[in-house]
Amino acid sequence: MMIETHGLSRKFSGNLAVDGLTIEVREGEVFGLLGPNGAGKTTTVRMLACLIRPTSGTARINGYELGRDNQQIRRICGILTETPGLYEKLSARENLLYFAWLYDVQDPEAQVRKYLQMLGLWDKRDEPVGIFSKGMRQKVAIARALIHEPRLLFLDEPTAALDPESAKTVRDFIEELKSENRTIFLCTHNLDEAERLSDRIGVIRQRLIAVDTPDGLRRGLFGRQTVVQLAEVTPALVDALRGLDFISHVNQDGNRLLVSLSDPDAQNPVIVERLVRAGAKVQYVSEVKHSLEDVYLTLVREETQ
Amino acid sequence: MRKALIVFRKEWREILKNKLILYTIGVPPILLAILPLVMMYFMRNEPVDPEDLAMYAQFVAALPWLTPQEVVMYVLLNQFVLMFLMMPVVIPVTIASFSIIGEKEQRSLEPLLATPIRVTELLAGKTLAAVVPALLTTWAAFAIFLAGAYFLATPALLRALLSPMWWLAFFVMAPLFCILSVAIGVVISSRVNDTRVAQQIGGLIVLPVVALAMLQTFGKVLYTTQTFALASVVLAAVDVLVIRVGSNLFQREAILTRWK
Numbered sequence: 001m002m003i004e005t006h007g008l009s010r011k012f013s014g015n016l017a018v019d020g021l022t023i024e025v026r027e028g029e030v031f032g033l034l035g036p037n038g039a040g041k042t043t044t045v046r047m048l049a050c051l052i053r054p055t056s057g058t059a060r061i062n063g064y065e066l067g068r069d070n071q072q073i074r075r076i077c078g079i080l081t082e083t084p085g086l087y088e089k090l091s092a093r094e095n096l097l098y099f100a101w102l103y104d105v106q107d108p109e110a111q112v113r114k115y116l117q118m119l120g121l122w123d124k125r126d127e128p129v130g131i132f133s134k135g136m137r138q139k140v141a142i143a144r145a146l147i148h149e150p151r152l153l154f155l156d157e158p159t160a161a162l163d164p165e166s167a168k169t170v171r172d173f174i175e176e177l178k179s180e181n182r183t184i185f186l187c188t189h190n191l192d193e194a195e196r197l198s199d200r201i202g203v204i205r206q207r208l209i210a211v212d213t214p215d216g217l218r219r220g221l222f223g224r225q226t227v228v229q230l231a232e233v234t235p236a237l238v239d240a241l242r243g244l245d246f247i248s249h250v251n252q253d254g255n256r257l258l259v260s261l262s263d264p265d266a267q268n269p270v271i272v273e274r275l276v277r278a279g280a281k282v283q284y285v286s287e288v289k290h291s292l293e294d295v296y297l298t299l300v301r302e303e304t305q
Numbered sequence: 306m307r308k309a310l311i312v313f314r315k316e317w318r319e320i321l322k323n324k325l326i327l328y329t330i331g332v333p334p335i336l337l338a339i340l341p342l343v344m345m346y347f348m349r350n351e352p353v354d355p356e357d358l359a360m361y362a363q364f365v366a367a368l369p370w371l372t373p374q375e376v377v378m379y380v381l382l383n384q385f386v387l388m389f390l391m392m393p394v395v396i397p398v399t400i401a402s403f404s405i406i407g408e409k410e411q412r413s414l415e416p417l418l419a420t421p422i423r424v425t426e427l428l429a430g431k432t433l434a435a436v437v438p439a440l441l442t443t444w445a446a447f448a449i450f451l452a453g454a455y456f457l458a459t460p461a462l463l464r465a466l467l468s469p470m471w472w473l474a475f476f477v478m479a480p481l482f483c484i485l486s487v488a489i490g491v492v493i494s495s496r497v498n499d500t501r502v503a504q505q506i507g508g509l510i511v512l513p514v515v516a517l518a519m520l521q522t523f524g525k526v527l528y529t530t531q532t533f534a535l536a537s538v539v540l541a542a543v544d545v546l547v548i549r550v551g552s553n554l555f556q557r558e559a560i561l562t563r564w565k
Contacts, residue, residue: 046561049419051415051561053558074420075421079416079419085411085415085416086411087319087413088411090315090318090319094315098311102420102421102422141416
């Protein structure tokens with residue numbers, strides 16, 4: 001296990017920023033942490049990256065105990081903060097070399113070259129980062145987070161404030177990192193990004209509301225649903241479906257029937273057969289897939305209420 | 306301390322790209338070295354003003370091995386010891402504020418603190434970056450002054466200028482002032498977000514030095530080796546106090562959660 005936390009909490013002047021967070025993140029997993037502003041995402045990252053101490057609770061990073069083995073934890077973690085935080089008068093190369101030295105990288109020059117080339121910035125290596133675009137700065141910040149080849153990478157809003165093209169470049173790069181078996185802890189507001197990149201997602205609002213794969217969260221919240229489009233819906237057709245014991249709900253929406261069930265792969269053929277026998281003209285059948293946005297908003301609203 | 310040197314080197318890379326800081330480091334020492342020499346050049350053949358002589362009468366009695374003219378020159382040059390001591394006060398606070406507030410402005414502290422550097426190493430690197438140029442320029446200015454004085458001062462006056470008081474000022478008090486200045490720079494930088502504001506506040510710490518110089522100019526006191534030795538002890542105690550305050554503020558947690 002790369003990250004294990006038990007009841008991790010943090011208070012600021014009496015206010016709970018993070019409340020009893022208990023999570024496990026496996027090695028090589030991309031774990032997305034979602035939550036509204038002020039939900040405690042950045043505080044969580046700061047605690048796990050040994051930047052601030054938890055008020056209570058425990059955590060282990062790759063077996064190292066938070067609080068006791070902070071220096072070892074810092075060595076195996078890379079962090080991309082919300083803002084790039086680069087030294088604007090220094091060049092991209094100088095920025096990266098500084099961090100390579102601080103992380104005791106064996107061959108700093110080679111490592112700097114590797115990441116600047118990988119991110120397409122090698123030709124700009126000697127230019128001060130103050131003149132770089134936001135996207136270029138973010139690339140340098142990502143290179144800085146990776147300069148010591150960390151096994152665990154914290155990415156806090158990696159594509160926030162980037163134009164769509166730069167955001168795509170950064171997302172593509174994170175996808176490449178996934179294939180390198182690095183563990184990535186991703187905090188984001190971008191739900192599409194979270195769904196595309198994360199193996200599992202945790203939703204936080206001071207405390208952890210839910211954690212699962214994106215599909216698991218959908219199923220847990222909305223169950224599974226099939227939509228059947230018919231030429232015409234009659235009460236007899238609705239009754240025909242209600243007679244099936246594996247169906248929990250049937251709702252009509254115009255000429256569409258929304259059917260809640262547990263195993264669409266096995267049960268959809270039975271539904272279609274029953275409808276056809278009852279005289280229905282089936283136009284199409286598909287699974288209803290709720291967006292992660294629906295899942296997220298429902299979870300957060302439920303938590304607020 | 307290897308990491309402190311890495312920080313020192315990076316700080317210097319940044320300083321060398323900042324003209325304002327370079328002027329702050331370079332111009333005052335040159336002026337402070339040249340001004341007393343110019344004064345000495347013009348005073349050495351001029352008769353002593355009777356008013357000056359009256360003001361410094363007690364000093365003439367205290368320094369019987371100098372002529373009255375040499376006493377007046379000595380007292381006036383003594384002020385420059387204190388002026389020279391303004392450099393280790395002003396330069397470090399300027400560099401420290403630039404360095405720490407610069408990190409705040411650029412939001413580079415969080416990724417930096419996430420590295421396996423100890424905060425003591427980080428603070429030591431930043432302190433070195435502020436202290437080394439201040440001391441080198443102070444000593445360089447003093448060396449230029451002494452070289453000029455070798456040609457302009459009478460042998461008796463030169464001997465007086467090379468008294469332990471001057472060595473104490475440059476090799477004990479100057480480093481102590483530097484450390485005090487950096488520690489004050491850290492304290493100010495933790496509460497202020499603008500480099501210029503920090504430098505203006507930091508500039509106020511020269512006022513006690515100026516006040517001490519004024520006391521001698523107006524004939525109220527003549528500083529001696531004993532005075533400077535006592536001042537060094539007091540300064541060392543103040544250093545310890547301010548360093549403790551600065552070190553408490555310069556902690557990962559405090560920087561990220563309590564600094565403005």
